[in-house]
Amino acid sequence: MEKTVNQKAWFLVLPVLVLVAFSAIIPLMTVVNYSVQDSFGQNNFFWAGLVWFEDLLHSPRMWNALGRQVVFSSIILAIEVPLGIFIALNMPKKGLWATVCLVLMSLPLLIPWNVVGTIWQVFARVDIGLLGYTLDSLGVDYNYTQGFYAAWTTLIVMDVWHWTSLVALLAYAGLQSIPDAYYQAARIDQASRWKIFRYIELPKMSGVLTIAILLRFMDSFKIYTEPFVVTGGGPGNATTFLSIDLVKMALGQFDLGNAAAFSIIYFLVILAVSWVFYTVMTNLDKKDGV
Amino acid sequence: MADATATRTAARRAASLPRVNGSAVVMVLYLLFLLLPIYWLINMSLKTNMEILSTFTLWPNDLTFANYRTILTDASWYMGYVNSIIYVTLNTVISVSVALPAAYAFSRYSFVGDKHLFFWLLTNRMAPPAVFALPFFQLYSSVGLFDTHIAVALAHTLFNVPLAVWILEGFMRGVPKEIDETAYIDGYSFGRFFVKIFMPLVSSGIGVAAFFCFMFSWVELLLSRTLTSVEAKPIAATMTRTVSASGLDWGVLAAAGVLTIIPGALVIYFVRNYIAKGFALGRV
Numbered sequence: 001m002e003k004t005v006n007q008k009a010w011f012l013v014l015p016v017l018v019l020v021a022f023s024a025i026i027p028l029m030t031v032v033n034y035s036v037q038d039s040f041g042q043n044n045f046f047w048a049g050l051v052w053f054e055d056l057l058h059s060p061r062m063w064n065a066l067g068r069q070v071v072f073s074s075i076i077l078a079i080e081v082p083l084g085i086f087i088a089l090n091m092p093k094k095g096l097w098a099t100v101c102l103v104l105m106s107l108p109l110l111i112p113w114n115v116v117g118t119i120w121q122v123f124a125r126v127d128i129g130l131l132g133y134t135l136d137s138l139g140v141d142y143n144y145t146q147g148f149y150a151a152w153t154t155l156i157v158m159d160v161w162h163w164t165s166l167v168a169l170l171a172y173a174g175l176q177s178i179p180d181a182y183y184q185a186a187r188i189d190q191a192s193r194w195k196i197f198r199y200i201e202l203p204k205m206s207g208v209l210t211i212a213i214l215l216r217f218m219d220s221f222k223i224y225t226e227p228f229v230v231t232g233g234g235p236g237n238a239t240t241f242l243s244i245d246l247v248k249m250a251l252g253q254f255d256l257g258n259a260a261a262f263s264i265i266y267f268l269v270i271l272a273v274s275w276v277f278y279t280v281m282t283n284l285d286k287k288d289g290v
Numbered sequence: 291m292a293d294a295t296a297t298r299t300a301a302r303r304a305a306s307l308p309r310v311n312g313s314a315v316v317m318v319l320y321l322l323f324l325l326l327p328i329y330w331l332i333n334m335s336l337k338t339n340m341e342i343l344s345t346f347t348l349w350p351n352d353l354t355f356a357n358y359r360t361i362l363t364d365a366s367w368y369m370g371y372v373n374s375i376i377y378v379t380l381n382t383v384i385s386v387s388v389a390l391p392a393a394y395a396f397s398r399y400s401f402v403g404d405k406h407l408f409f410w411l412l413t414n415r416m417a418p419p420a421v422f423a424l425p426f427f428q429l430y431s432s433v434g435l436f437d438t439h440i441a442v443a444l445a446h447t448l449f450n451v452p453l454a455v456w457i458l459e460g461f462m463r464g465v466p467k468e469i470d471e472t473a474y475i476d477g478y479s480f481g482r483f484f485v486k487i488f489m490p491l492v493s494s495g496i497g498v499a500a501f502f503c504f505m506f507s508w509v510e511l512l513l514s515r516t517l518t519s520v521e522a523k524p525i526a527a528t529m530t531r532t533v534s535a536s537g538l539d540w541g542v543l544a545a546a547g548v549l550t551i552i553p554g555a556l557v558i559y560f561v562r563n564y565i566a567k568g569f570a571l572g573r574v
Contacts (some may be wrong), residue, residue: 003398003399003400004398004400004401005399005400005401006397006398006399006401007401007402008401009395009398009399009404009486010395010399010401010402012391012392012394012395013391013392013396013407015388015391015392016388016389016392016411016455017407019384019388019444019447019451020411020414020447020448020451020452023426023444023445023447023448024414024417024448026425026429027422027425027426027429028425030424030425030428031421038311053400069339074306081344086316087316087317089313090312090313090316091313091317091495092313092319094316099562101317101321101560102562103555103558103562104321104324104325105320105321105324106330106558107324107325107328107551107555107558108324108556109509109554110505110508110509110551110553110557111509111550111551111554112508112509112510112511112525112526112550113510113511113526114511114526115301115434115526115529115547115550115551116528118331118529118543118544118547119327119328119330119331119547122330122331122334122540122543123326123327123330123331127343128334128342128343128540129330130326130327130330130348131327133346139351148349153568156294161323161324161327162515165324218416220423221418222418222419222420224418224419224420224512225511226514238420242418242420242511243418243419243420244420246418246421246513247420247423250420250424251423251424251516256424260423262534263420263421265383266420266421267416267417267418267421269414270416270417270418271413273302274412274413275409278409278412
């Protein structure tokens with residue numbers, strides 16, 4: 001749609017601007033402040049320059065957390081996106097059964113994150129949980145509080161459980177917007193199921209799928225509550241992702257300078273990757289003329 | 291995975307078997323995977339701690355509602371639910387009402403810095419709450435809002451306002467501009483046009499935006515826990531404290547968890563008919 005140039009539109013944006021400035025810019029400036037100052041207590045701060053950043057970039061702590069985070073996000077994206085598409089393709093198109101599927105699938109999305117953690121913590125326990133108990137009686141050595149692989153597997157399965165539905169619902173919405181005529185044309189051309197998927201369904205879903213990937217990337221990169229409840233970052237530091245490490249540093253050890261420098265680097269990483277996604281997405285939008 | 295099944299379904303269709311069977315199996319398996327952990331939580335919430343810890347049972351042998359009674363009669367428990375619902379509602383109302391005019395501006399006009407502003411808004415959706423926890427605590431303490439519902443509601447606008455703007459902009463782009471122009475020619479003022487004509491047109495968008503604001507505010511724990519201590523303590527935080535304090539009261543913990551699922555389930559039930567439509571029209 002052609003947009004009219006109208007500078008008065010700023011007035012319409014003003015409330016959002018004021019609100020978000022209050023809850024984003026002020027806190028962010030606090031963080032920037034801490035990241036370049038040092039303190040000996042009693043609120044005496046002095047200029048420290050980039051010492052915190054140098055410290056941080058030379059210590060393995062942040063790099064390890066970042067590494068774990070990247071591995072985790074990649075794994076869950078690699079599972080959730082294809083699985084979500086697959087589920088969406090298999091969802092009933094209309095009728096009561098479709099509503100039932102929609103409602104049940106949305107359920108995990110609306111469970112508070114710490115309760116998601118609690119559910120899986122209980123479910124995976126060897127003594128009282130269905131999953132842990134079953135695996136244990138089958139002779140699998142499974143203990144997510146001690147085993148490295150058990151902890152990771154539990155967290156990944158939990159995230160798949162929690163978020164695949166979001167990808168599936170978005171993909172499903174994309175599928176719903178395809179007019180019947182497209183399928184009829186494909187039938188006349190005797191296109192195979194794969195060809196229908198590749199040349200009709202996938203292009204029509206590309207918009208919503210980019211959003212799904214963007215959302216899943218951002219949110220998995222920020223993950224805190226669920227692993228905190230289930231493993232607490234352990235065993236050892238095996239599941240200490242960026243947010244867990246940061247909260248430990250800022251609110252646990254009150255190591256403000258380091259934590260602030262950490263925050264800024266963390267935020268910049270998310271920003272950079274999301275910017276790439278966003279650019280790709282707006283280009284897609286333009287191409288499709290959506 | 292998707293392509294393998296695709297070819298398989300194609301083969302099956304060629305053999306003129308109804309396709310719905312394969313899909314139904316997939317869906318049943320997936321729903322089972324989703325519901326099993328939830329069932330286990332419900333199952334535990336109806337057991338006594340004795341039964342939970344001593345024997346392994348697939349359903350409660352000794353059915354009890356004592357866990358629920360504990361929660362529903364103890365103010366320190368049930369006030370958690372009330373607090374959560376208050377700040378979630380406040381947040382949804384604030385987020386959607388400031389996002390409406392902004393989304394209209396983004397969808398209709400181009401102005402200096404609009405693209406940068408839009409991306410800057412989105413960056414707030416990307417910001418990790420962990421980064422903001424400590425500064426928020428200091429900010430809201432210094433303005434005397436610590437431990438109030440409005441503090442949590444305002445803090446959650448950080449990620450909900452950008453999301454609401456994003457969703458609503460997508461919906462509003464779908465409304466032809468001729469409608470605006472006709473209304474202005476007919477002598478409507480901007481305010482009247484917006485409320486009387488435009489808002490009803492994007493009502494499903496408003497519904498979807500409200501749904502997502504509700505959802506992300508309801509499930510968030512880190513900020514709401516950091517910003518409250520007693521008066522506005524959310525249910526999620528009440529749960530974490532009780533776990534560490536009383537150790538192993540699994541039954542009550544499970545019951546509290548089950549009760550947090552109910553508001554979400556109700557919201558889904560009410561919006562069930564246009565959630566898929568909403569997803570399709572909008573951007574999220």
